[in-house]
Amino acid sequence: MSWLPQSVSGRIYASLLLILAPAPFFFEWINQPFYLDLLSRALILAIAAISLNLILGFGGMVSLGHAAYIGIGAYCVGIPSYYDYYNGWLHLGLALSVSASFALLTGAISLRTKGVYFIMITMAFSQMVFFILLSLEEYGADDGLVIYSRSEFPAWLSMDSSTSLYYWIFGLLLLSLFFIHRLVNARFGRVIVGSKFNEQRMQALGFNTYRYRLVCYVISAMICALAGMLLGNFAGFISPDMISWARSGELIFMVIIGGVGSFFGPLVGTIAFVLLEEFLSLITVYWHLIFGLMLIALVLFGKGGIHGWLSLLDRRGGGHG
Amino acid sequence: MLELANVETFYGTIQVLFGMSMRCKRGEVTTLIGRNGMGKTTTVGSIIGTLESRGGDIRFDGEVISGRPAYEVAQLGIGLVPEGRQVFPNLSVRENLVATAANYSGSSDPWTLDSVLEFFPRLRERLDNQGSQLSGGEQQMLAIGRALMLNPRLLILDEATEGLAPLIRQEIWRRLEQLKQSGMTILLIDKNIDELAHIADRHFIIEKGRMVWQGDSDALTEDASLKARYLGI
Numbered sequence: 001m002s003w004l005p006q007s008v009s010g011r012i013y014a015s016l017l018l019i020l021a022p023a024p025f026f027f028e029w030i031n032q033p034f035y036l037d038l039l040s041r042a043l044i045l046a047i048a049a050i051s052l053n054l055i056l057g058f059g060g061m062v063s064l065g066h067a068a069y070i071g072i073g074a075y076c077v078g079i080p081s082y083y084d085y086y087n088g089w090l091h092l093g094l095a096l097s098v099s100a101s102f103a104l105l106t107g108a109i110s111l112r113t114k115g116v117y118f119i120m121i122t123m124a125f126s127q128m129v130f131f132i133l134l135s136l137e138e139y140g141a142d143d144g145l146v147i148y149s150r151s152e153f154p155a156w157l158s159m160d161s162s163t164s165l166y167y168w169i170f171g172l173l174l175l176s177l178f179f180i181h182r183l184v185n186a187r188f189g190r191v192i193v194g195s196k197f198n199e200q201r202m203q204a205l206g207f208n209t210y211r212y213r214l215v216c217y218v219i220s221a222m223i224c225a226l227a228g229m230l231l232g233n234f235a236g237f238i239s240p241d242m243i244s245w246a247r248s249g250e251l252i253f254m255v256i257i258g259g260v261g262s263f264f265g266p267l268v269g270t271i272a273f274v275l276l277e278e279f280l281s282l283i284t285v286y287w288h289l290i291f292g293l294m295l296i297a298l299v300l301f302g303k304g305g306i307h308g309w310l311s312l313l314d315r316r317g318g319g320h321g
Numbered sequence: 322m323l324e325l326a327n328v329e330t331f332y333g334t335i336q337v338l339f340g341m342s343m344r345c346k347r348g349e350v351t352t353l354i355g356r357n358g359m360g361k362t363t364t365v366g367s368i369i370g371t372l373e374s375r376g377g378d379i380r381f382d383g384e385v386i387s388g389r390p391a392y393e394v395a396q397l398g399i400g401l402v403p404e405g406r407q408v409f410p411n412l413s414v415r416e417n418l419v420a421t422a423a424n425y426s427g428s429s430d431p432w433t434l435d436s437v438l439e440f441f442p443r444l445r446e447r448l449d450n451q452g453s454q455l456s457g458g459e460q461q462m463l464a465i466g467r468a469l470m471l472n473p474r475l476l477i478l479d480e481a482t483e484g485l486a487p488l489i490r491q492e493i494w495r496r497l498e499q500l501k502q503s504g505m506t507i508l509l510i511d512k513n514i515d516e517l518a519h520i521a522d523r524h525f526i527i528e529k530g531r532m533v534w535q536g537d538s539d540a541l542t543e544d545a546s547l548k549a550r551y552l553g554i
Binding site: 190194196197198200205206208 | 369370371390391392394395396401403407409410411412416419420421423425467471
């Protein structure tokens with residue numbers, strides 16, 4: 001059947017989505033709500049990693065400040081909730097518009113730089129947000145802010161239960177994957193991908209690459225803010241810690257583990273990251289050391305990440321697509 | 322159509338063009354010849370806007386284009402086949418051709434994917450291959466095809482046949498001859514003087530960032546001392 005993925009990796013990714021779809025019912029059946037929480041958190045971070053992959057993997061823009069947009073999304077739930085505004089559409093609209101405005105402003109400046117300067121300037125903007133939130137005592141400063149109730153949507157879209165919130169997360173994950181797939185395969189995406197390799201050449205073909213990259217950056221930030229909005233609702237608590245540059249670094253690792261510039265790589269990379277983080281911490285308190293060594297090994301020897309390994313199966317199986 | 326007058330271009334503090342002047346007439350093939358390091362590619366960079374000239378003036382169809390960003394110059398209808406091909410290795414042949422396609426000249430009979438594939442049938446066989454998987458000759462065909470897909474009014478080819486096998490070179494020269502017959506204005510940079518003399522109407526020789534000679538093909542081929550003095554042949 002032509003609609004089935006042709007490659008081995010494509011079938012594995014499709015199977016993964018099919019496994020993820022009924023996950024809440026499975027965990028309810030085995031009475032392990034903890035695993036549903038773990039998976040929900042992983043998928044929220046996967047949305048953020050997918051958004052980062054749009055600029056990093058496809059556009060070659062290595063941002064060390066992307067966690068700022070998770071924070072912006074989360075605070076767009078937390079601050080209105082603090083004033084008893086729980087309307088979900090308000091939260092959603094705020095998350096999208098504030099993140100887009102911030103990305104437009106900071107991207108317009110950051111994208112005038114390249115390479116290591118871009119990394120540093122994105123980190124600097126993210127740290128600015130971090131310290132601003134840290135100074136806002138009204139909203140808990142470094143103690144953070146508790147969100148007592150989740151964003152309110154019509155009953156059929158409610159995110160009150162763990163299961164319904166999971167389907168919000170899963171739905172937005174699918175939408176993000178679909179949207180980015182369409183975007184990258186459209187002319188817009190080809191210009192972004194081409195610019196990653198040779199921006200000057202793309203300009204000589206008549207494209208104002210700065211504008212394309214800026215739009216790409218803003219779209220990526222908005223998707224990341226959606227992850228932040230979900231994280232605020234999921235955790236019921238927000239703090240400036242969500243925005244620290246270390247969180248942005250973790251997002252980069254999630255993308256690298258999964259495979260830079262692949263559509264599903266960040267999803268599997270984030271799930272692997274969150275599971276490793278969780279289970280290694282059960283084994284030893286020094287889990288950071290083991291985790292760090294594993295990441296170093298991956299960067300040194302596992303070029304292409306998990307997606308790279310799965311692509312080897314495609315070549316052996318002669319599959320394509 | 323294209324006119325450079327006393328153009329001065331620098332790399333940082335190092336001056337490369339010292340009042341370079343030349344012009345391309347509509348419907349003609351013009352060449353820019355010179356030894357390595359004399360400023361040919363710098364002249365191209367100054368025309369297409371990837372290098373900023375600090376003095377003089379570059380006009381395209383009467384409009385000043387010096388100082389304008391590269392994407393605006395391309396939109397005015399200047400297509401470039403760059404030195405070293407520079408196809409996008411991470412895009413397929415089809416994507417290389419289609420993703421950047423435009424009709425900057427407003428042609429009523431524009432180049433399309435089909436017409437480019439008809440022009441270079443070899444690309445049709447490689448349509449789904451990545452740019453990095455092509456041979457040098459195929460990459461050059463792709464680079465020319467990509468420039469044609471912009472439907473430029475002026476086509477610039479920097480080192481059009483450099484590093485290509487003799488058979489592929491012949492194929493490229495034949496295609497350029499066809500483009501000339503179709504009335505396209507072309508600025509050619511290459512080292513193959515015999516082929517250039519055969520195909521081009523007017524030649525400019527550049528030496529140390531200055532135009533030192535101009536003339537037609539007969540004048541170029543007849544003057545042996547010219548080649549020895551400026552081209553090292």
